[in-house]
Amino acid sequence: xxxxxxxxxxxxxxxxxxxxxxxxxxxxxxxxxxxxxxxxxxxxxxxxxxxxxxxxxxxxxxxxxxxxxxxxxxxxxxxxxxxxxxxxxxxxxxxxxxxxxxxxxxxxxxxxxxxxxxxxxxxxxxxxxxxxxxxxxxxxxxxxxxxxxxxxxxxxxxxxxxxxxxxxxxxxxxxxxxxxxxxxxxxxxxxxxxxxxxxxxxxxxxxxxxxxxxxxxxxxxxxxxxxxxxxxxxxxxxxxxxxxxxxxxxxxxxxxxxxxxxxxxxxxxxxxxxxxxxxxxxxxxxxxxxxxxxxxxxxxxxxxxxxxxxxxxxxxxxxxxxx
Amino acid sequence: xxxxxxxxxxxxxxxxxxxxxxxxxxxxxxxxxxxxxxxxxxxxxxxxxxxxxxxxxxxxxxxxxxxxxxxxxxxxxxxxxxxxxxxxxxxxxxxxxxxxxxxxxxxxxxxxxxxxxxxxxxxxxxxxxxxxxxxxxxxxxxxxxxxxxxxxxxxxxxxxxxxxxxxxxxxxxxxxxxxxxxxxxxxxxxxxxxxxxxxxxxxxxxxxxxxxxxxxxxxxxxxxxxxxxxxxxxxxxxxxxxxxxxxxxxxxxxxxx
Numbered sequence: 001x002x003x004x005x006x007x008x009x010x011x012x013x014x015x016x017x018x019x020x021x022x023x024x025x026x027x028x029x030x031x032x033x034x035x036x037x038x039x040x041x042x043x044x045x046x047x048x049x050x051x052x053x054x055x056x057x058x059x060x061x062x063x064x065x066x067x068x069x070x071x072x073x074x075x076x077x078x079x080x081x082x083x084x085x086x087x088x089x090x091x092x093x094x095x096x097x098x099x100x101x102x103x104x105x106x107x108x109x110x111x112x113x114x115x116x117x118x119x120x121x122x123x124x125x126x127x128x129x130x131x132x133x134x135x136x137x138x139x140x141x142x143x144x145x146x147x148x149x150x151x152x153x154x155x156x157x158x159x160x161x162x163x164x165x166x167x168x169x170x171x172x173x174x175x176x177x178x179x180x181x182x183x184x185x186x187x188x189x190x191x192x193x194x195x196x197x198x199x200x201x202x203x204x205x206x207x208x209x210x211x212x213x214x215x216x217x218x219x220x221x222x223x224x225x226x227x228x229x230x231x232x233x234x235x236x237x238x239x240x241x242x243x244x245x246x247x248x249x250x251x252x253x254x255x256x257x258x259x260x261x262x263x264x265x266x267x268x269x270x271x272x273x274x275x276x277x278x279x280x281x282x283x284x285x286x287x288x289x290x291x292x293x294x295x296x297x298x299x300x301x302x303x304x305x306x307x308x309x310x311x312x313x314x315x316x317x318x319x320x321x322x323x
Numbered sequence: 324x325x326x327x328x329x330x331x332x333x334x335x336x337x338x339x340x341x342x343x344x345x346x347x348x349x350x351x352x353x354x355x356x357x358x359x360x361x362x363x364x365x366x367x368x369x370x371x372x373x374x375x376x377x378x379x380x381x382x383x384x385x386x387x388x389x390x391x392x393x394x395x396x397x398x399x400x401x402x403x404x405x406x407x408x409x410x411x412x413x414x415x416x417x418x419x420x421x422x423x424x425x426x427x428x429x430x431x432x433x434x435x436x437x438x439x440x441x442x443x444x445x446x447x448x449x450x451x452x453x454x455x456x457x458x459x460x461x462x463x464x465x466x467x468x469x470x471x472x473x474x475x476x477x478x479x480x481x482x483x484x485x486x487x488x489x490x491x492x493x494x495x496x497x498x499x500x501x502x503x504x505x506x507x508x509x510x511x512x513x514x515x516x517x518x519x520x521x522x523x524x525x526x527x528x529x530x531x532x533x534x535x536x537x538x539x540x541x542x543x544x545x546x547x548x549x550x551x552x553x554x555x556x557x558x559x560x561x562x563x564x565x566x567x568x569x570x571x572x573x574x575x576x577x578x579x580x
Contacts, residue, residue, distance in 0.1 A: 010489050068494070070458075070469070095471040096489060098447075102458035102470070111417065111542045114447070114454040126544060131452050132337050136350060138451075139544040150454070182467035183498055189485075191492040204578050228578055236361070246509040252449075253361045253508050261578055271337055282576060284569070285556070296554040300572060304562035312563030316570040320579060 002031040002084045004056075006077050006091040006100055007047065009038060014046050017092035019158035021151040022050040025090050026161060028119065035080035035172065037065050037073055044167050051161030056080035056172040064176040064184075068096065071180035074103030079174045081146065088125070093150040101150045110143040115152035133252040134275040153256055154279045191247075199248065204230030205259045207250065207277070208238055211266020211287065211306055215243040220310045221265060227317045233257060235273050251276035265306045269294025286310065325379040325477050325500075328439040329370040330425055330460075331363045331398060332413070333391040334450040340551075347545045349414055359394050362445035364513040365473070366506035370443050371402035371514075373477050380404040382439070384428060386421050387413050392529055400516035400524035407530045416534075417541030418451075422459035424534040429464060431532075440500045441482055446471055446507045451541070457505035468503040469496050473510025485510070 003025045008015045014022075026032055034052045036043060038060040047055055056079075058065055064072040077100060081089050089104060091097035093115045105112035113129045120126040120139055125147050128137040142149065199205065206225045212218060218232075225232045233250035234243070250257055252275040262280035267273060269285075269292055277283070278297075285298035286306050295301045302309055335341075336356040344351045367383070374381045383398040385391040386409040395406040409424050416424070429439060442464075444457040454470070461468025471486040481497050484504055488494040498504075516524070559568040573579045 008489065015489075071467075094489065095487065098454040099458065099470045102455035103462075105455060106419075106459045106462040109419075111419070112453070112455055113542075114452055128547065129452075131546070132335075132341065132350065132450055133452070135337050135341050135548075136343075137547045137549065139547060140542045141544050142542065179465075179467070183469045183496055185488075185494045186497045187495050188488050188490070189493045189495060191487075228573070229580070230578075242512075249509075261573075261576055284559075284572065290558070296556060298556050301556050301558050302560055302562075302565040302569060303558060304565075308563045309565065312566035313569045316566040317573065317579060320570055320574070 002033050002086045003028050003088040003090065004033045004035060004077070004081050004084055004086040006089070006097065007034045007036050007043070008092050008094055008096060009036060009043065012042060014043060015092060015094065016158060017094050017097070017151070017153045019050060020153065020156055021090055021092045022047070022052065023159050024116075024151045024156050025088075026051045027156075028088060028122065030088075032165075033080070033084045033086065035077055037076060040169055044169060048167040049160040049164045051165050052167045053165045054084065055167050055169045056083055057169050058172050058174055064181050067185040069181045069184035070099050070103050071183060072174070072176045074100050074107060075176055075180055076172060076174045077104050078107060080172055083170070083172060087145060088147045089149075091150045093152045097150045101148050105148040108146050108148070110146050110148055111140070113140045113142060113149040116149045117152050117155040133271055134278070135271045154258060199231040199233055199250070199255050200257060202231035202257070203260045204228045205233045205250070205257050205262050205280070206230055207233050207235070207262060207264035207267050208244070209235040209264065209267030209273075210237045212238065212243070213307075217307065218244070220307070220314060223314050224263070224310055224317075227314060227321070230259070233277070235267050235270075264294050264298075265310060267294050268292045269297060325374060325377040325440040326438065327370040327374045327379060327381045328384060328429065328442045329366050329381060329398070329403065330384050330442070330444045330456075331359045331367065331394055332385060332445070332448050332450070333357050333387050333394045334360060334448060337449075341548070343546055343548060348543065349546065357390065357393065360445050360447075360449035361508040362447065362506055365508040365511055366443040366445055367398050367401055367403065368511045368513040369475050369506060372511070373441065373475060375402070377477060379440075382407060382437075384409065384425065386411050386416060386424055386534075395529055396524040396527060397516070399527045400520040401514060402520065405530065406527055407532065409534055410531050411534050411538075415540060416538045418453040418455045419459055420538035420540070422456050422463050423536065425460055426463035427535045428532060438501070441475070441477065442466075442501070442503045443475075444503070444505045446505045457503055461503040464503070466501050466503050467498050468505075469498060470505040471507050472504050473507050475504055
């Protein structure tokens with residue numbers, strides 16, 4: 001028996017959530033296969049380190065695979081699942097991973113578990129997955145013929161295998177139909193500067209919520225962001241009120257961040273926000289309400305008016321950095 | 324003229340802590356308000372804009388019990404023209420069941436001469452987070468489907484759909500109509516209902532249909548709540564006097580440079 005992972009390659013590298021998904025899949029204790037669209041020359045070693053024994057490679061010189069097309073790519077995942085006779089297919093719980101698994105499940109007419117966080121039992125296969133924006137978990141039973149799931153970001157940490165495998169590359173032939181490429185990325189346009197990409201990868205994120213008070217109240221927070229070489233992340237209230245652009249939003253429907261340090265200022269900590277920031281290694285909350293959920297869940301807190309506290313911290317940082 | 328169908332779901336407003344009902348199969352909604360997800364608010368806005376630009380109509384559909392009429396009327400107040408309730412106990416319906424039930428309504432409307440060029444849904448429901456009803460609907464209707472879209476524009480028999488690219492920036496699709504698109508919030512600012520809109524919503528006729536087939540279910544075995552995190556917060560101080568203690572912490576964490 002084997003398990004198959006669709007590996008998302010971003011700018012030539014195995015994405016972090018894919019590494020986590022490979023680690024998660026290895027936990028099923030079966031031979032680990034990967035399916036990759038495009039060149040794998042640079043991926044054989046890293047995938048081997050995560051325990052992948054076979055890479056099913058799809059040639060992207062074929063027009064159906066030259067740009068992302070969820071229909072064609074899911075046909076490739078299914079072709080790979082037949083080639084390695086697997087009964088479990090996984091993908092990272094990224095937008096494309098979830099999209100592809102939905103296509104695979106629809107084509108195979110089986111259930112799909114989105115954003116799985118744990119395997120509760122192998123036979124029968126029961127997984128738990130995030131529901132209600134991470135407020136609760138659903139234990140779900142999957143098909144024995146073909147279990148299809150995506151793995152939530154940070155469900156486990158990416159760990160290379162104890163004994164790395166030497167991954168074999170197998171060319172995968174995939175036959176596609178015109179319907180498979182009816183949806184294909186036509187072009188990619190640059191986004192607005194300071195897109196949420198930097199927010200998602202930032203080591204320090206300064207958060208801002210309703211407590212900031214108005215669109216004019218961000219100056220000192222932006223200054224702190226600069227002083228700590230971080231990014232600004234905001235709650236949904238802040239974008240709904242139009243104080244800051246949507247790409248700065250952290251939460252269930254915004255970016256999910258995992259910085260070394262998160263400093264939420266004037267954020268009460270609704271579930272929708274917590275879903276996006278709970279992976280921060282250290283949380284320092286600044287809030288005037290000592291009972292706010294963000295404060296009680298934080299590692300550290302300062303209680304009081306952020307408009308008095310943040311300038312004082314900025315001043316102290318400037319003094320120490322200069323000294 | 325392009326007619327648009329937008330599908331929404333009544334979900335509990337889980338702003339705070341939640342508890343489970345007796346059998347652990349659902350969260351207890353007795354003390355929670357109801358809403359639709361932000362993705363669906365954006366889908367309604369896009370539907371109203373695009374249909375409006377072509378003098379088309381927007382039909383809003385929800386699968387749910389009687390209570391979902393509230394969300395349907397809210398959508399009518401925002402500019403949807405027609406409303407359809409697929410009357411069912413939503414907990415019995417998995418994503419596949421919901422997609423097939425919507426597809427049955429679409430085909431039945433087509434037979435009555437009401438066809439939809441574009442079907443919009445939220446990218447994922449705020450409660451079950453399945454990420455798949457839209458995709459399954461596309462397959463059920465044999466129409467192209469794309470997910471994670473923040474803006475759409477109808478143009479010469481196509482929809483130009485844009486969403487976030489994994490490498491940063493926007494990925495753009497040009498898809499022949501009819502098509503199914505799932506929407507992420509962020510591309511448009513949902514409007515507020517107008518007073519005439521609210522009046523119209525009160526009077527709006529809700530078309531009620533029964534699902535044509537028995538559901539298979541979602542595979543749910545039970546729900547589990549994570550253990551309540553025990554607060555271990557260390558308060559560094561109150562007010563601006565805490566600044567040196569904060570700077571000490573920043574130095575300890577190695578983020579001062």
